[in-house]
Amino acid sequence: MWHADTVTTPPSGLRERKKQATREALREAALRLAVERGPDNVRVEEIAEAAGVSPRTYNNYFASREQAIVAAVTAGREAGVASAVAARPAGVRLADAVTEAVVEQYKNTGGREREVLLLITTRTPLLDAFLDTTADIEPPLTTVIAERLGGAEAPTARVLAASVAAAVRIALEGWLRPAGNAGFSESFGAGGLVVPSGSLPDRLRAALAPLAPAFDAAERRIQP
Amino acid sequence: MWHADTVTTPPSGLRERKKQATREALREAALRLAVERGPDNVRVEEIAEAAGVSPRTYNNYFASREQAIVAAVTAGREAGVASAVAARPAGVRLADAVTEAVVEQYKNTGGREREVLLLITTRTPLLDAFLDTTADIEPPLTTVIAERLGGAEAPTARVLAASVAAAVRIALEGWLRPAGNAGFSESFGAGGLVVPSGSLPDRLRAALAPLAPAFDAAERRIQP
DNA sequence: CAGGAAAACTGCGCGCACGCAAGTTTGCGT
DNA sequence: ACGCAAACTTGCGTGCGCGCAGTTTTCCTG
Numbered sequence: 001m002w003h004a005d006t007v008t009t010p011p012s013g014l015r016e017r018k019k020q021a022t023r024e025a026l027r028e029a030a031l032r033l034a035v036e037r038g039p040d041n042v043r044v045e046e047i048a049e050a051a052g053v054s055p056r057t058y059n060n061y062f063a064s065r066e067q068a069i070v071a072a073v074t075a076g077r078e079a080g081v082a083s084a085v086a087a088r089p090a091g092v093r094l095a096d097a098v099t100e101a102v103v104e105q106y107k108n109t110g111g112r113e114r115e116v117l118l119l120i121t122t123r124t125p126l127l128d129a130f131l132d133t134t135a136d137i138e139p140p141l142t143t144v145i146a147e148r149l150g151g152a153e154a155p156t157a158r159v160l161a162a163s164v165a166a167a168v169r170i171a172l173e174g175w176l177r178p179a180g181n182a183g184f185s186e187s188f189g190a191g192g193l194v195v196p197s198g199s200l201p202d203r204l205r206a207a208l209a210p211l212a213p214a215f216d217a218a219e220r221r222i223q224p
Numbered sequence: 225m226w227h228a229d230t231v232t233t234p235p236s237g238l239r240e241r242k243k244q245a246t247r248e249a250l251r252e253a254a255l256r257l258a259v260e261r262g263p264d265n266v267r268v269e270e271i272a273e274a275a276g277v278s279p280r281t282y283n284n285y286f287a288s289r290e291q292a293i294v295a296a297v298t299a300g301r302e303a304g305v306a307s308a309v310a311a312r313p314a315g316v317r318l319a320d321a322v323t324e325a326v327v328e329q330y331k332n333t334g335g336r337e338r339e340v341l342l343l344i345t346t347r348t349p350l351l352d353a354f355l356d357t358t359a360d361i362e363p364p365l366t367t368v369i370a371e372r373l374g375g376a377e378a379p380t381a382r383v384l385a386a387s388v389a390a391a392v393r394i395a396l397e398g399w400l401r402p403a404g405n406a407g408f409s410e411s412f413g414a415g416g417l418v419v420p421s422g423s424l425p426d427r428l429r430a431a432l433a434p435l436a437p438a439f440d441a442a443e444r445r446i447q448p
Numbered sequence: 449c450a451g452g453a454a455a456a457c458t459g460c461g462c463g464c465a466c467g468c469a470a471g472t473t474t475g476c477g478t
Numbered sequence: 479a480c481g482c483a484a485a486c487t488t489g490c491g492t493g494c495g496c497g498c499a500g501t502t503t504t505c506c507t508g
Contacts, residue, residue, distance in 0.1 A: 206378065
């Protein structure tokens with residue numbers, strides 16, 4: 001009786017449950033240790049031990065220490081966006097459905113996650129890993145978009161999904177970076193003093209807005 | 225008053241020349257050794273030695289062995305796309321300018337690079353590294369697009385550039401992967417035996433086409 | 449319910465990526 | 479021309495990512 005089912009129905013077995021349990025144990029252990037003693041003073045061996053598995057097994061779940069820590073914050077966001085899109089009524093514009101689904105999904109930044117994000121921001125590799133997680137929403141997004149579009153054009157759904165992921169990444173980066181870090185701010189001339197942070201939903205909408213015409217055109221192709 | 229020059233004018237000094245020379249020496253050494261004895265039988269120490277620097281210095285230029293090898297194929301493609309876009313007359317649609325620039329830039333797959341690509345395809349980590357290089361075109365593309373759009377909307381140029389990079393990546397992936405590798409081919413039903421490769425320009429155009437409306441709308445915003 | 453196949457866990461070992469703290473080279477001002 | 483400051487290089491050490499091969503656990507079928 002789970003609400004808007006995830007797109008891919010995993011072959012529910014006892015095996016899969018154990019895997020998910022181990023995965024969750026690992027990422028929570030990683031986050032807890034990182035918060036307790038600072039991200040740099042966490043050995044992989046300790047994370048594995050805290051989760052009750054061997055270090056080698058830890059590496060079967062996460063390819064880097066940063067991934068494990070960040071996964072505790074972004075867990076299940078991939079499935080969340082996809083199901084949120086699928087939950088919208090079929091009448092609304094696909095662009096709006098996607099935008100609202102994304103905004104809603106990234107609204108979960110109010111609990112303890114707020115302080116964790118602050119911690120992440122301080123360590124560059126952690127921030128990079130966090131931004132990389134935006135790519136995870138691409139496969140499920142591709143699936144739901146392909147469903148709406150009827151599956152005519154081969155690469156359209158993938159391109160749109162990837163573009164959304166990129167836009168989300170840009171929004172998050174602009175929101176979290178100290179601004180003017182990577183020598184990128186010189187594009188806009190003498191304005192000076194752009195608002196440093198702003199609200200995340202606004203940034204997400206602003207980043208996704210340029211893509212709306214592409215979604216509209218893709219939809220129009222299937223239902224003139 | 226610089227013509228079709230690269231967008232970022234590097235502070236030409238003797239220092240910079242040496243750096244570029246070292247970089248080129250490293251990537252060519254990496255490629256040569258990889259071709260000669262197979263990508264797996266190349267130690268980082270050997271690449272560094274062949275280029276006349278220490279292994280530690282090698283890692284100041286490339287973050288991974290795969291990057292060094294792949295860089296020999298994709299060298300200068302970032303600047304190439306940007307200048308190719310800038311070279312188009314100001315009258316044409318931005319979407320067309322970008323598309324043609326990309327197609328033209330990736331047409332350089334006819335020399336020795338053809339066999340190298342075949343080599344790359346065989347080793348998964350190498351292919352991944354190669355696909356990752358598509359992200360390198362994003363910064364210069366952002367700059368040229370921002371110029372054409374007048375710099376009004378903050379994130380629009382970045383989002384469009386990132387979307388183009390993602391589309392190129394998707395096109396390349398579809399072109400190079402044996403198809404049906406990553407459990408993705410099930411989108412197309414019982415057809416079976418889709419053409420394995422196809423032409424790269426066609427794939428690029430097909431992947432970029434869905435983005436054209438977004439470019440048009442962005443252009444229309446600045447010149448109604 | 450038994451038994452075999454598939455999948456996951458584990459120990460071992462090898463390079464490798466990168467921080468740090470010297471040492472060395474380039475650039476620039478006077 | 480000289481010398482200082484900034485940039486680049488280098489050696490060292492540490493932890494880590496992952497391929498490989500063997501063992502243990504889960505799954506499915508007769």
